Amino acid sequence: MPIDIETFEASPADRLQHSGKTNADRVMRFLATYPxxxxxxxxxxxxxxxxxxxxxxxxSRLEDRGLVRHKGNYWALGEADDVAAYTSMVESTRAANDRFGEEDMDEWLEHAVNDEETE
Incomplete structure (x- = not known):
């Protein structure tokens, strides 16, 4: 979502960081508000x-995972068991990030094993 140039110029860099919420997170949070x-x-x-x-x-990806249901032109929150498993995973990830800090993907990739190197 764009911001106006005045906000861009006046805000410190740490205030302009990505929220960390994915599109799927935003959709799930919205639908969970209206189950x-x-x-x-x-x-x-x-x-x-x-x-x-x-x-x-x-x-479509959320539907493939059973997290939302689709009928006609309408979409709704998925069945309770699937949504509960997703919510548990999200909360566990959030707790781990709070305790240990968030993963830095670039740092992780520096140490990842390359399949071509192991052959």
Whole structure:
């Protein structure tokens, strides 16, 4: 989501960091707020600020994982067991990040094993 140039110029760099929330996180949080309702893609997109070109892919991937349900033009939160497992994973990750700090993907990749090197 863009910001105006005045905010860009006046804000310190640490205030302009990415929130860390993925499109899937934003969709899941929105749908979890309304577990007894179903929404169209455009309603979910507008409520979550997910890019119009991404919302369909995000919802489809969440559906593949059982985290959302789809019928006609409407999407709703998935079944309780699948959503509970997802929520547990998200909370565990958040707790680990709070305790040990977030993973730095570039640092992790420096130490990752390259399959070509092991052959």
């Amino acid at each position: 007894d309702q179903a929404f169209t893609q455009s309603e979910i997109r507008d409520a979550t600020d997910v890019n119009a070109g991404s919302i369909s892919v995000v919802l």
